[in-house]
Amino acid sequence: MQDFIANFANLESLARIYPLLLQGLEVTVLLSLVTVPLAVALGLFVAVLYSFHLRFLNPLLILWVDALRAFPVLVLLVLVFYGLPFVGINLPQFAAAVLALALNSGGYYGEIFRAGIEAVPRGQTEAARSTGLSAWQAAFSVVLPQAVRHVLAPLAGNTLELIKTTSIATAVALPELLRSARVAQETTYNPTPLTAAALIYFLLLWPLTRLVARLERKMVASR
Amino acid sequence: MRRLAETFFNAEVIATYLPALLSGFRVTLELAAAVVTLGILLGLALAMLRAFRFRLLNGLIVAFVDVFRTLPQLVVMVFAYFGLPYAGITISAFAAAVLGLALVLAAFAEEAFWAAITAIPRGQWEAARSTGLSFGQALASVVMPQAVRIAIPLLTNRTIAITKGTALASVISVPEILDKAQSAMSISANASPLIVGAGLYLAIFGPFVVVSRWLERRYGWII
Amino acid sequence: MADAPFLLEIDGLHKSFGDLEVLKGISLRVRPREVIIVIGPSGSGKSTLLRCINRLEEPTRGVIRVDGVELSARGVDLNRARKDIGMVFQAFNLYPHLTALGNVALALRKVLRMSRQEAEARGRRMLERVGLADKASAHPGELSGGQQQRVAIARALALEPKLMLFDEPTSALDPELVGGVLRVMRDLRDEGMTMVVVTHEMSFARDGGDRVLFMDGGEVVEEGPPSTIFRNPAHQRTREFLQRVLHA
Numbered sequence: 001m002q003d004f005i006a007n008f009a010n011l012e013s014l015a016r017i018y019p020l021l022l023q024g025l026e027v028t029v030l031l032s033l034v035t036v037p038l039a040v041a042l043g044l045f046v047a048v049l050y051s052f053h054l055r056f057l058n059p060l061l062i063l064w065v066d067a068l069r070a071f072p073v074l075v076l077l078v079l080v081f082y083g084l085p086f087v088g089i090n091l092p093q094f095a096a097a098v099l100a101l102a103l104n105s106g107g108y109y110g111e112i113f114r115a116g117i118e119a120v121p122r123g124q125t126e127a128a129r130s131t132g133l134s135a136w137q138a139a140f141s142v143v144l145p146q147a148v149r150h151v152l153a154p155l156a157g158n159t160l161e162l163i164k165t166t167s168i169a170t171a172v173a174l175p176e177l178l179r180s181a182r183v184a185q186e187t188t189y190n191p192t193p194l195t196a197a198a199l200i201y202f203l204l205l206w207p208l209t210r211l212v213a214r215l216e217r218k219m220v221a222s223r
Numbered sequence: 224m225r226r227l228a229e230t231f232f233n234a235e236v237i238a239t240y241l242p243a244l245l246s247g248f249r250v251t252l253e254l255a256a257a258v259v260t261l262g263i264l265l266g267l268a269l270a271m272l273r274a275f276r277f278r279l280l281n282g283l284i285v286a287f288v289d290v291f292r293t294l295p296q297l298v299v300m301v302f303a304y305f306g307l308p309y310a311g312i313t314i315s316a317f318a319a320a321v322l323g324l325a326l327v328l329a330a331f332a333e334e335a336f337w338a339a340i341t342a343i344p345r346g347q348w349e350a351a352r353s354t355g356l357s358f359g360q361a362l363a364s365v366v367m368p369q370a371v372r373i374a375i376p377l378l379t380n381r382t383i384a385i386t387k388g389t390a391l392a393s394v395i396s397v398p399e400i401l402d403k404a405q406s407a408m409s410i411s412a413n414a415s416p417l418i419v420g421a422g423l424y425l426a427i428f429g430p431f432v433v434v435s436r437w438l439e440r441r442y443g444w445i446i
Numbered sequence: 447m448a449d450a451p452f453l454l455e456i457d458g459l460h461k462s463f464g465d466l467e468v469l470k471g472i473s474l475r476v477r478p479r480e481v482i483i484v485i486g487p488s489g490s491g492k493s494t495l496l497r498c499i500n501r502l503e504e505p506t507r508g509v510i511r512v513d514g515v516e517l518s519a520r521g522v523d524l525n526r527a528r529k530d531i532g533m534v535f536q537a538f539n540l541y542p543h544l545t546a547l548g549n550v551a552l553a554l555r556k557v558l559r560m561s562r563q564e565a566e567a568r569g570r571r572m573l574e575r576v577g578l579a580d581k582a583s584a585h586p587g588e589l590s591g592g593q594q595q596r597v598a599i600a601r602a603l604a605l606e607p608k609l610m611l612f613d614e615p616t617s618a619l620d621p622e623l624v625g626g627v628l629r630v631m632r633d634l635r636d637e638g639m640t641m642v643v644v645t646h647e648m649s650f651a652r653d654g655g656d657r658v659l660f661m662d663g664g665e666v667v668e669e670g671p672p673s674t675i676f677r678n679p680a681h682q683r684t685r686e687f688l689q690r691v692l693h694a
Contacts, residue, residue, distance in 0.1 A: 354528065354529065
């Protein structure tokens with residue numbers, strides 16, 4: 001037990017590497033703060049576009065979402081970061097991570113908003129249009145506010161998944177929390193930084209996990 | 224245009240690295256099969272145990288679920304591979320990848336199965352018990368067959384999402400598709416292997432996405 | 447014990463849910479082949495009484511004996527005892543994932559440890575007994591409410607119980623389907639089955655049973671042969687209740 005603590009919760013090691021972890025945490029938080037709104041916006045755009053029922057566009061939107069669902073986000077990130085330079089586009093790690101994560105998660109958000117919009121009766125749009133609102137105005141001020149309430153649980157769940165997924169930026173050497181912990185672990189020959197990183201992730205995201213669980217229960221109960 | 228084709232669809236490069244990529248394909252399939260089997264079975268077992276409502280055990284199960292719902296898969300995987308050796312537990316990269324993903328899937332599966340179990344009307348239990356079935360028999364023969372049916376549509380998307388995480392195993396150098404594609408890409412200085420790798424992922428997960436769409440339409444569940 | 451004068455004996459049965467006392471000391475004796483009808487307003491404790499008899503509800507106090515076996519005792523093999531007590535629920539509670547035959551055969555295989563073949567043979571005989579031989583392979587969702595309830599009766603009968611409990615078996619049925627279920631219950635009575643029936647079906651209460659119990663507020667207000675209870679009730683509460691339900 002003593003050994004175990006000395007290994008996995010070594011305070012000395014922690015004191016040495018905590019600035020590194022803090023920097024990592026900062027990058028993770030920043031990455032999340034930039035990516036989540038972008039992905040939500042992208043998802044909204046796609047879903048509203050879908051709700052206009054344009055005959056040629058909708059199959060393409062579905063295809064995009066399905067391709068993303070069939071495609072590991074890490075592969076997308078590697079394509080963006082290592083593949084794009086072959087056509088002369090060199091994105092820094094942070095931008096590459098934002099692009100890959102937003103594209104991927106935007107597809108999921110789109111799917112969720114789409115389901116929410118479909119749950120709102122068609123008469124709502126018709127009523128809004130009959131008072132002179134444009135299609136976009138009707139979508140954003142009448143339909144969406146109702147749609148969101150139907151899909152709060154999956155929205156929160158997807159946000160949680162997105163924040164968790166920022167950890168894959170490790171693979172392109174972006175110094176976010178997991179990467180920083182790995183670097184610290186290799187320089188100190190001690191797993192404490194990994195324990196610390198896991199703990200930070202847990203403390204950061206656990207409230208969101210609980211919230212998602214609560215919303216999901218409510219959703220199941222209301223069925 | 225020709226240069227583009229040569230960079231991304233170079234037949235020569237593809238021919239050279241196809242055997243390596245196909246071996247990666249096999250490893251990805253093995254990873255996926257192990258993750259799905261272990262994750263679902265563990266989740267099912269935990270949910271059934273939880274039905275017995277032993278207070279201490281249930282506390283532990285809930286804690287397990289919360290931890291592995293909250294931690295990013297890659298963090299769990301990296302911890303299993305780089306952290307456990309310090310505790311004298313050295314496992315292969317393949318095993319670490321399976322463990323990391325299966326634990327996360329088990330947490331989500333437990334939750335889906337448990338939600339389904341609690342959704343079974345009390346009358347089903349009462350009818351079973353009134354004919355002399357024991358609690359365990361009622362659970363196994365009456366409640367679980369119904370609960371599994373409810374849980375499957377809840378679980379498909381999550382299972383696909385987590386199984387796609389097999390690509391994360393490349394971070395700890397499991398020789399799966401992405402790992403093989405990346406090393407082929409850096410040796411050949413050509414993006415074609417990555418494109419082929421992406422195609423291989425689509426070949427694996429595409430059919431599942433199609434099936435899950437069908438399930439969604441049929442059962443009306445989202446995400 | 448088969449010659450015990452009473453098949454079911456209940457003494458001083460109390461049941462509380464938190465502060466709410468639902469049964470305030472019920473005592474009851476039922477002879478073999480006797481059919482007891484329990485009537486009373488909703489919330490009077492009728493269903494709770496029935497559910498205490500096979501301990502789907504845990505009695506707070508009191509003794510319950512079925513064929514000489516004290517069910518309320520500690521360490522009693524409940525699963526064994528329950529196989530001798532058939533129960534029919536208001537909501538049928540058929541297993542939706544199994545066919546009608548599967549519903550009837552499950553306990554035969556799991557509790558009586560019959561082979562599949564034996565269980566299904568007996569299952570078919572039971573379905574025949576309730577007039578549903580042709581529905582053996584139908585799932586509950588494909589059956590009418592009345593048919594479902596008859597399958598549920600077959601499921602309980604298959605274990606050859608000594609006592610059958612009916613908890614408002616026709617309350618969830620459309621009026622035109624009630625008759626089929628009552629017919630099955632009358633057949634059972636004529637074959638000598640001992641039954642305790644909670645019901646709102648006053649026609650059945652009048653001619654279906656040997657004795658009627660009127661419950662109100664967790665107590666048995668009065669009991670007696672149907673003719674007495676219906677024509678000449680002793681208590682004001684009974685009179686009021688009957689007036690309400692008979693002239694509704």
